[in-house]
Amino acid sequence: MPPETRRLDGRPVAAAVDEATRRRIAAAPPGTRPPTLASVHRGLPTPFGFYRRQQARAAAAAGIRFRDEPLPPDAGPAELAALLERLDADPSVHAVLLEHPLPPPFDFGTAIAHLRPDKDVDGVGAANLGALLDGRARHAPAVALAAVEIARHYRLPFEGEPVAVVGRSATVGLPLALLLAARPPGADATVTVAHSRTADLQGALARARTIFSCAGRPGLLRRAVVPEGAAIVDVGLSSVPDPDRPGGVRAVGDADGADLDGWADALTPVPGGVGPVTVAALMRSTVDAWERLEGVGREP
C-alpha cells in the first residue's frame, strides 16, 4: 500500500504554462496585433459562465485581449451562425470559444463548423477532431491537453505505458484517448477506453498505471475498481449538494478521495487539479492560433 496518496496541485502547473505563454507574447515584434480570444455564449447562468469568468481573468493576466460575445436573449441558430462567421472573418480575432454544451434548437457541431480550424481554439470542430487521428490537428480540446500536461508535470507513469480513459465523449474522453495513443509528441500509451456500458470496470482498469477519468460520475473511482498504486488524473466535474452550506453546491470529480487514500499513488484534486491547467492550456492554444495567423513566433 502506498504510504500516502499524493495530491497533485494543478496551480503550479498552470503557472508554468502561463509563464511560457507570457514570454511568447512578449517576444512578438512591436506593432503586432495583440492575441485575442472571443468567447461566444448565451449569457445565461450556466457552468460555462463560471469557466468564462476564469478565462477573462487568465487572459488579462497573460496579456490576451478577451472579447465577450453574448448572444441576444432571443437569438437562434441562424444568429449564432452569423456571429461565428463574423468572428471567423475578423482578422483581429485569433481564437473563438463556443459555449458547450448547447441545448436545442442549437446544434454545437453545426455551429462550430463555421470556424476555420485555426480559430477553433478548443479543437472541438470535426476538422480538428479528425486531424487528431493523424497528429495534424491545429488545436486539441484544452481539457484533454490539460490532463496530459498535469500528468507530464508530475511525471506520472503514462508515456509508453498501459493507461485507461474512462468516458467516451466527443469533446473530452475520445480526444484525450487519441492524444494518449498518438506517436510523440503524443504519449505512445497503450490506451483502454472504458465507459458507462463497460460491464467489468475493475477488469478494464486492472493494467492501467494511470487512469484518466472523464465520466462526470462522483464516486465512480474507488478501491473496488482502481488497481493499487495507480495514479489518477481526475477530469470529472460534477456539482453535488454541499454539506457545509445548506442549499449550496460544490464541485467534485469522479474519484472518491477518502476511499482511495493510501491506495492510489497520486490523485489530482477537484477543484484545483485539472481545472486551472485547462484555463492555462486554453490561453496557450490562443497564442498558438495568434502566432500562426499573425505569422510571428516559433510557428511562422
Place this chain on the structure above:
Amino acid sequence: MPPETRRLDGRPVAAAVDEATRRRIAAAPPGTRPPTLASVHRGLPTPFGFYRRQQARAAAAAGIRFRDEPLPPDAGPAELAALLERLDADPSVHAVLLEHPLPPPFDFGTAIAHLRPDKDVDGVGAANLGALLDGRARHAPAVALAAVEIARHYRLPFEGEPVAVVGRSATVGLPLALLLAARPPGADATVTVAHSRTADLQGALARARTIFSCAGRPGLLRRAVVPEGAAIVDVGLSSVPDPDRPGGVRAVGDADGADLDGWADALTPVPGGVGPVTVAALMRSTVDAWERLEGVGREP
C-alpha cells in the same frame, strides 16, 4: 483448448451485403441517375491497382457505374486538387475514392479535403473522421466497416465486450477503434488500442474476447500473445515471398494461422476474410451517398 479454430469466410458476408445493396438500387424510382463511384489514382502498378480492379468488378455486379479517373503521368498536387474539385462539383458522381497512400509531393490529407463529406465515400477526410467521435460521420472507412460486419455476421463476442485493436493508423486502426467504442449502432465495446510501441502485447490483449489486428506485420499474432479462445479479425495485409512460386508473392495477414490452430476460437483468413467484405462495404457506402445526394431510398 478449442477443438478446432473456425475459419470465417468473408465471401458469404460480402454476398449478403451485396444483395442488400442491389435491392436498394432496384428500389429507386425510374429515371433516377445511377449510383456512380469514381476511383482516382496515379495509374501505377500498386496494391491499390489490385483493389481498384476488384472495385470495378463489384460495381458492375451491383449496378453501380464505375468511373476510372487516372491522373496523367506528370500530374502533381495541383492537378489532383483540380480533378477532385471537378468530381465534387459533378452531380453525376456520388462517391469518390482516392488512392491511398500517396507518396510525396502528394499529400493525402490535403487532397481529400477537396471532397465534401458526402462524397468522401471511404470516410478518410478529417471532417468524416472527426464526426466519427460523435457518431455523425457521413462515411467510415470501408475496411473498418468490413471488420465490424464480419464480426457481426459470425456473432463474435465483441458488442459490449472487452476487445483489442492492434494498430493506430488514421485510416484503419483508429477509425475501427472509434466504431467499436461507440454507442449503438456502434458496438459499445471496451476497447484497448495497442500498437508498435506497446511493450507488453500479451498483457494488452489478455482480456480481449475479439482481437482486431490492423498492424500489417505477418506473424504478429500467435499463441504467445493471443489469449486462448479469443476470436481474431485479421485486417492486416502484407506481401511475402510465395514459397510455391519462386519470385512470386502472396498476401498474408497478421495472424500466424498454423500456430493459432486449436488455440484461437475463430480467425478470418487472408485472403478471403475481411478483403471481400471491404469491397462490398465500399459499394454499400456508395449507395448511401447516392441515396442522400439523389434524395431517394431510406435516407431521403
